């Protein structure tokens with residue numbers, strides 16, 4: 001039977017239609033399956049790894065404006081935890097560090113390479129404030145007390161208490177109690193056997209009065225210095241070497257422990273007296289010892305006659321002239337001269353021993 005031409009055409013069109021439908025379906029399925037294969041599966045979508053894919057896609061869209069930006073079919077971002085590319089903390093985000101980072105300089109916290117280990121009331125705060133003027137020095141502001149009180153918290157804890165430094169800058173920390181802490185030398189050695197150690201020393205007699213002045217400022221009901229300095233509280237008896245303010249001035253006793261762990265060349269003994277009368281000289285010694293350019297000089301200091309101490313024209317944190325705080329440079333109480341003489345006699349042999357050990361005569365009478 002002969003099929004009419006018109007029917008033949010209709011049949012052909014029908015076949016073509018079915019074929020095109022089939023082809024289009026197959027093509028789309030492959031496309032969809034290829035896209036889904038190229039994306040991470042399972043739960044990784046919810047992690048930061050997933051963020052990278054979404055981020056990549058968004059970037060692609062931005063660079064190919066023909067692709068519509070408002071892709072309402074994709075809601076990747078709703079499942080994404082947005083984290084910053086760089087772990088930036090508060091200080092690190094400061095304009096200063098942003099500027100440095102743009103130059104490829106990455107600030108980081110480092111364990112200290114130098115420590116001001118003592119002595120209490122020797123002038124340790126003055127030394128720290130003076131040396132940190134140097135642009136290559138960064139210092140922990142407050143005493144961290146890692147090697148005496150917080151050692152069990154570990155070196156990472158300690159490092160987090162350090163300021164951010166750039167390559168070429170050194171980190172310094174000061175806690176005067178380290179000098180008398182039995183375990184401190186071994187612990188510091190364990191951190192870094194090359195640690196540079198600064199010790200600010202001061203006439204032990206004046207130091208003991210300074211220590212007492214601080215103590216009585218916190219506890220006004222304390223007995224007079226003269227009573228506490230002697231066993232049984234009378235000037236006729238022997239010195240009470242167990243009383244903190246006296247005991248701590250026997251510097252040789254504590255230095256022995258440190259010298260078991262570090263060679264003398266790793267110490268710098270700073271004169272507390274000279275730090276007051278001529279800070280620039282002591283700062284020159286300190287900068288040389290730390291291998292720093294001599295930046296901190298006499299031009300940074302002025303003598304404040306009201307305070308009776310050298311003060312700074314400007315420092316790391318302040319651009320106007322200022323002195324150390326009220327707790328530094330206190331007025332000492334009057335002490336009976338006989339008591340002072342007894343104390344000098346007591347310390348003399350220990351001072352001589354200390355001079356021998358350090359190779360420096362500090363001139364304490």
Ligand SMILES: Nc1ncnc2c1ncn2[C@@H]1O[C@H](COP(=O)(O)OS(=O)(=O)O)[C@@H](OP(=O)(O)O)[C@H]1O
Pocket residue numbers: 119120121122123124125126176209210211213272275276309310311323324327328329330331
């Ligand atoms: N420039 C300047 N300004 C003020 N005070 C100065 C300065 N240089 C050294 N000193 C002396 O530092 C003494 C305090 O020592 P420390 O900072 O080591 O004390 S502490 O151990 O940290 O409490 C402090 O002791 P006192 O005079 O007994 O207060 C000062 O004599």
